[in-house]
Amino acid sequence: MINLQNASRWYGQVLGINDISCAIEPGITALLGPNGAGKSTMLKLVTGQLRPTTGCVTVFEERPFANPRVFRRMGYTPEMENSYDDLTGYEYVDYLATLSGVPKTQRKTAVESAIERVVMTANMHRKIGGYSKGMRQRIKVAQAIVHEPELLILDEPLNGLDPVGRHEVSTLLHDYGREGRTVLVSSHILYEVEQLTQRILLLNHGRLLAQGSIRQIRDLIDAHPHRIEITSTDARSLARDLMGLPYILSARLDGPSATKVEVETRAPEMFYSTLPEIALSNGYRITAFSSPDNNLEAVFRYLVTDKPAQPKNHLVFAPAETAGEEEQP
Amino acid sequence: MTIETPGNGHQPIADLSYRNYDGPLKTRRFRWWIVALANMRLTIRKKAFWIVASIATLPYIFQGLSLYIQSMTENAPMMHFNPMLAAQTERTFALSFFMAFNGQMLWLFIVALMCGANSIAADNQTNALLVYLSKPVTKWDYLIGKWMSVFLTIWFVALAPALIMFIYCMLSYSGDGFLTKEPTLFLRMIVATAIPAFLHASLLVGISAWSKTGRMAGAAYAAFFFITSAIVSVAAIIRFGMNPAKGTLMRHLTVEGVMQGLAQNVYGVTMRLPKFSKAFEMKELTLSPPNPWILLAVFVALCLIGIAAARARIRAVEVVRG
Numbered sequence: 001m002i003n004l005q006n007a008s009r010w011y012g013q014v015l016g017i018n019d020i021s022c023a024i025e026p027g028i029t030a031l032l033g034p035n036g037a038g039k040s041t042m043l044k045l046v047t048g049q050l051r052p053t054t055g056c057v058t059v060f061e062e063r064p065f066a067n068p069r070v071f072r073r074m075g076y077t078p079e080m081e082n083s084y085d086d087l088t089g090y091e092y093v094d095y096l097a098t099l100s101g102v103p104k105t106q107r108k109t110a111v112e113s114a115i116e117r118v119v120m121t122a123n124m125h126r127k128i129g130g131y132s133k134g135m136r137q138r139i140k141v142a143q144a145i146v147h148e149p150e151l152l153i154l155d156e157p158l159n160g161l162d163p164v165g166r167h168e169v170s171t172l173l174h175d176y177g178r179e180g181r182t183v184l185v186s187s188h189i190l191y192e193v194e195q196l197t198q199r200i201l202l203l204n205h206g207r208l209l210a211q212g213s214i215r216q217i218r219d220l221i222d223a224h225p226h227r228i229e230i231t232s233t234d235a236r237s238l239a240r241d242l243m244g245l246p247y248i249l250s251a252r253l254d255g256p257s258a259t260k261v262e263v264e265t266r267a268p269e270m271f272y273s274t275l276p277e278i279a280l281s282n283g284y285r286i287t288a289f290s291s292p293d294n295n296l297e298a299v300f301r302y303l304v305t306d307k308p309a310q311p312k313n314h315l316v317f318a319p320a321e322t323a324g325e326e327e328q329p
Numbered sequence: 330m331t332i333e334t335p336g337n338g339h340q341p342i343a344d345l346s347y348r349n350y351d352g353p354l355k356t357r358r359f360r361w362w363i364v365a366l367a368n369m370r371l372t373i374r375k376k377a378f379w380i381v382a383s384i385a386t387l388p389y390i391f392q393g394l395s396l397y398i399q400s401m402t403e404n405a406p407m408m409h410f411n412p413m414l415a416a417q418t419e420r421t422f423a424l425s426f427f428m429a430f431n432g433q434m435l436w437l438f439i440v441a442l443m444c445g446a447n448s449i450a451a452d453n454q455t456n457a458l459l460v461y462l463s464k465p466v467t468k469w470d471y472l473i474g475k476w477m478s479v480f481l482t483i484w485f486v487a488l489a490p491a492l493i494m495f496i497y498c499m500l501s502y503s504g505d506g507f508l509t510k511e512p513t514l515f516l517r518m519i520v521a522t523a524i525p526a527f528l529h530a531s532l533l534v535g536i537s538a539w540s541k542t543g544r545m546a547g548a549a550y551a552a553f554f555f556i557t558s559a560i561v562s563v564a565a566i567i568r569f570g571m572n573p574a575k576g577t578l579m580r581h582l583t584v585e586g587v588m589q590g591l592a593q594n595v596y597g598v599t600m601r602l603p604k605f606s607k608a609f610e611m612k613e614l615t616l617s618p619p620n621p622w623i624l625l626a627v628f629v630a631l632c633l634i635g636i637a638a639a640r641a642r643i644r645a646v647e648v649v650r651g
Contacts, residue, residue, distance in 0.1 A: 047463050049644075068465035076463040080456040086371055098363045099464040143460065 001025055001151060001182045002046055007055035009041050016041035018206040019055070024184060028177040030193040031186040032300060033203035039186045040079070042203065043155055046184065047076050059151065072101055075144030079155035079186075085129030089120055089139045092128060093146050100147035114146035115139075119168050133160035141169060151182045158192055170196055190297045202303055209303045217299050224293070224302045225249050225264040228271065231288035235261040238284050245274060262292075360466050364474025365481065372444040372482050381439050382486045388432025389490035392425045393497055400502070422498060422511055426491060426518055427596040433487060434585055437525045438554060440486045445479040445533030446550060447543030449639065454542050458643065468643050476534050476636065484526035491518050521592040528588055528631060535635030538642040558583045578619040587628050594621040 002024035009016035017038040033039050044050040045057045048064030048071065057064060064070040084092065094111045102110045115124045118138040128136065137160045144152060154173070158166050173196060176183050187193045193200070194214065202210040202217075210217045218226075232238045235258040239251040247267040254260040265271045268291070279286050292298070372378055452458050461471055495518060498507050507514075533550055540546035561583045569576030581590035593600075600616035 049459065049462065066467065068467060071463055072465040074463065076460065078456060078459040080459065084371065084451065084455065084457070086374065095363070095367050096460065096464060099360070099461065099466050101465055
């Protein structure tokens, strides 16, 4: 669907994106990265607003730059405001539906349907100037989906939306993904991206750091062992027993009267299979179990900032060969 | 946790046939018209536009009344002693149309500012180009649409009262040779009224494309319009003195002057104004049309510069070079 081959974009001496190669297939893909990472440049290359300085970008096997054939099959919601305050929501979507080539006979139905999907029917005849930020965001999404595009590109679509609005837009994007269309979403809100999709493209300093599923990427980050947090009535004894396992790098208690133990391991699968045996044989009552760094935020932090968060006021047990030391709270 | 990579069995894409999409979308042949129509809709919603457009009809109403009074008092003995009325007896219908056209100049300029200053600048301000140019619309479609919306709006304001006056003359003065003496007047009226629309539209889309707000574009165009007029007027006075009959071409080398000079050539009229000498003798001052070819060259150059400036600036993304 979308292919970038060694695509670079420079603005004079300023780097936009540098030598990016990736393929985006149908379904939802999230484009992540800190400010200045090159997300917007990449979206602009894909939407045909910019031409790559070197390399090649293709969408539907055609070069998208100023190519109406590609634009016809694509819907785009930019991050910035882009509507006239003097138009009503209906008029705005209708205008862009006309530009997208929706036939006159079907336009009214298409416009009303798109507006309904973003839950703006009640406000569609009000002027956009009177809309809240969330309503503007929804109407922007409506104009992008009014012609039922195969490829939907959204730059920060959840910005300004209230929780209900976020849920509605997320549901809409899920539906689009399920229908076999391609949805490319750029966002800073990692938690919500994680709810939307497990497939990500991670950019930093104009380079593609990682692509694929969050879990796969996380598994490949060898520099940072997996952290697993276990809540138990006898956390201290549990920590002691876990430290006997060869693939446990460290165990950390959350204080002298500890109820939680956090272990670090490079073999999470082995740990998950062993833990029940240890708990059953020693009679430990485990009340909660989670992996705090097996998520997008951790992947993002490890790859982009390379600074894993260190909990404070914890007791740390570590085998002699590792660098861990016992700390007093 | 499921992995959503397509094709690995965890998340099959249900509707794979959708990839062969060949939907009902039809790209219009005249896509620019959609852009033009949307821009004109915004203009005609403004009350101020209709107020100024109404005021712009006054010169034609005045000329119509003047023709009526002239026809009523044709044989009155008083007019032979009145130089202004005497001058009117010699005038053609084309002269009436040209004088009305001249009277409209300022109002057409204001209408141009109202519909043209915001045309592209508003899109720059709201980043609407990002959306428009991601639709199946080329840069030329967009530019022609914007240009056409300004052109048609100004032309409407210039042409509508002229048409009404033409119909009035046709109904009232056919017996006086209105259609027979000046058979090409209708065509000349169409062309003459299009001149300001063409020039204003071209210059304004150029300036508007380079502006972030409509106000900035309006101020820049007004400054260009009036400052060039002032400079040329001062230069003409220094070079040719106060006599308007001398240095006709130079006096027309302004935005307004080019429009007036070309329209005068199109109508083919020579202005004759009464002028009193120091000895209080009345003389006739003849203002012939300036050289049409030089004015046409200036007109074409200004139009091309405006359109080329807009073409160069219209892009969805502002590329800042580091």
